Amino acid sequence: MNLLKIPCDCHLHTDNSFDSETPAALQVARARELGIPYIALTDHCDILEWSDANIARSNAQAMELNALYDDITVLRGIELGEPLQDMDETSRALGLCEYDFVLCSLHNIQGEEDFYYLHPDRSQAAELVRRYFEELLEMVKWNQFDSLAHLTYPLRYITERDGVPVDMTPYLPIIREILATLAANGKALEINTSGLRNPDGMLLPTGDYVELFRRLGGRYITLGSDAHTPEHLAVGMAEGIAAAKEAGFTAVTVFINRQPVEIPFA
Ligand SMILES: [Zn+2]
Numbered sequence: 001m002n003l004l005k006i007p008c009d010c011h012l013h014t015d016n017s018f019d020s021e022t023p024a025a026l027q028v029a030r031a032r033e034l035g036i037p038y039i040a041l042t043d044h045c046d047i048l049e050w051s052d053a054n055i056a057r058s059n060a061q062a063m064e065l066n067a068l069y070d071d072i073t074v075l076r077g078i079e080l081g082e083p084l085q086d087m088d089e090t091s092r093a094l095g096l097c098e099y100d101f102v103l104c105s106l107h108n109i110q111g112e113e114d115f116y117y118l119h120p121d122r123s124q125a126a127e128l129v130r131r132y133f134e135e136l137l138e139m140v141k142w143n144q145f146d147s148l149a150h151l152t153y154p155l156r157y158i159t160e161r162d163g164v165p166v167d168m169t170p171y172l173p174i175i176r177e178i179l180a181t182l183a184a185n186g187k188a189l190e191i192n193t194s195g196l197r198n199p200d201g202m203l204l205p206t207g208d209y210v211e212l213f214r215r216l217g218g219r220y221i222t223l224g225s226d227a228h229t230p231e232h233l234a235v236g237m238a239e240g241i242a243a244a245k246e247a248g249f250t251a252v253t254v255f256i257n258r259q260p261v262e263i264p265f266a
């Protein structure tokens with residue numbers, strides 16, 4: 001029995017993403033089954049290879065599904081990947097539809113493949129992670145989004161999957177700058193729970209960074225399971241909420257028409 005009241009899941013993929021075969025209606029059905037009042041469809045819009053047809057379809061389906069039910073709000077989102085790597089396409093993507101929620105992410109740094117495909121050794125990893133945070137800082141300064149997705153994404157593969165240790169100490173100053181910029185701009189930090197599907201998995205980012213964001217003046221956090229299938233929807237939310245509370249947050253935020261709406265934790 002599910003005793004935890006899950007307020008939202010604002011990072012979900014459907015068959016409008018290249019890496020999911022799940023119809024949007026099945027994600028919505030699963031969220032309703034779990035009694036989740038807010039979800040956002042955030043299909044991939046990786047700017048170097050996005051499909052305007054898929055993004056428009058995702059947006060239209062969010063509206064259609066939202067209109068069908070009284071017990072759930074289905075928000076029109078995108079996961080905008082690597083926006084700085086083609087600014088013309090980014091403008092086109094942001095102008096294509098009206099969105100409730102723009103979740104911004106960095107899966108591959110300029111000129112490299114997605115971290116998913118990379119298997120660096122220890123010294124290569126240090127260099128790649130440095131470039132990741134540098135590009136992330138530029139993205140956060142660009143500021144045309146609502147929430148920053150899965151901070152520390154490279155660790156999902158480098159450390160968690162491949163077991164290559166990464167000393168995070170050298171990156172602390174730039175991580176502070178990223179979080180302080182987000183906070184000053186009134187943007188949200190996502191707590192991404194997808195790592196918790198794996199036995200040794202972790203939150204992205206871990207609670208210490210969530211707490212640092214809070215201490216640097218951060219007000220908004222969003223929660224996302226990054227589910228590509230219905231069975232992964234909301235997985236890890238209890239841990240995500242616990243980390244947010246422990247960091248001193250009293251509410252989670254959803255974005256409606258690109259405006260933050262805070263939902264106090266029960
Ligand atoms: Zn992502």
Ligand SMILES: [Zn+2]
Binds near residue numbers: 011013079226
């Ligand atoms: Zn995602």
